[in-house]
Amino acid sequence: xxxxxxxxxxxxxxxGRFAMVACSIALIDIGALYGLHEGLDANVYLARxxxxxxxxxxxxxxxxxxxxxxxxxFRHVLADLWRFYSVFALGGLINYGVFxxxxxxxxxxxxxxxxxxxxxxxxxxxxxxxxxxxxYVVSHQLVFKEP
Numbered sequence: 001x002x003x004x005x006x007x008x009x010x011x012x013x014x015x016g017r018f019a020m021v022a023c024s025i026a027l028i029d030i031g032a033l034y035g036l037h038e039g040l041d042a043n044v045y046l047a048r049x050x051x052x053x054x055x056x057x058x059x060x061x062x063x064x065x066x067x068x069x070x071x072x073x074f075r076h077v078l079a080d081l082w083r084f085y086s087v088f089a090l091g092g093l094i095n096y097g098v099f100x101x102x103x104x105x106x107x108x109x110x111x112x113x114x115x116x117x118x119x120x121x122x123x124x125x126x127x128x129x130x131x132x133x134x135x136y137v138v139s140h141q142l143v144f145k146e147p
Contacts, residue, residue: 014067014068015136017066017067018063018067018132018136018139019132020066021059021062021063021066021067022059022128022132024058024059024062025055025056025058025059025062026055026124026125026128028051028054028055028058029051029052029054029055029124029128030051030121030124031051032047032050032051032054032055033047033048033051033120033124034120034121036050036051037120044103044120045100045103048096048099048100048120048123048124049096052092052095052096056084056085056088056092059088060080060081060084060085060088063084063139064077064080068139084139087135087138087139088135088139090134090138091131091132091134091135091138092131094127094130094131094134095127095128095130095131096127097127098123098126098127098130098131099120099123099124099126099127100123101123102119102122102123102126102127103119103120103123106119106122106123107119
């Protein structure tokens with residue numbers, strides 16, 4: 001079953017691989033976010049911009065070679081990258097909006113500082129779910145689709 005998931009070109013298997021990549025890049029995103037924000041004392045919103053860019057860079061290569069491996073390549077990697085970043089920039093804005101709303105609203109609710117520490121993680125998770133759904137549909141149709 002695992003081998004079929006990894007090699008199949010079915011839509012369900014492709015989405016499963018996309019979701020696995022999304023989980024992987026979420027870990028990169030969260031690690032970079034907390035490393036920049038907590039470790040280097042960077043502003044949480046600015047740290048998220050950088051962490052998202054780092055995660056999306058890894059996501060492109062994982063999706064190209066793992067998720068959509070069954071698609072023939074007609075475009076050069078730079079053309080694919082341009083399309084990928086264009087699509088994921090819009091998905092990123094949606095993701096970032098959910099993240100910022102979660103952090104801002106959570107901060108204004110007067111919750112305990114111990115809980116406030118976890119707000120960026122919750123924001124990344126909620127934003128990631130919304131962004132992943134958008135990015136999958138658009139990536140499937142525009143970025144990794146055969147011309």
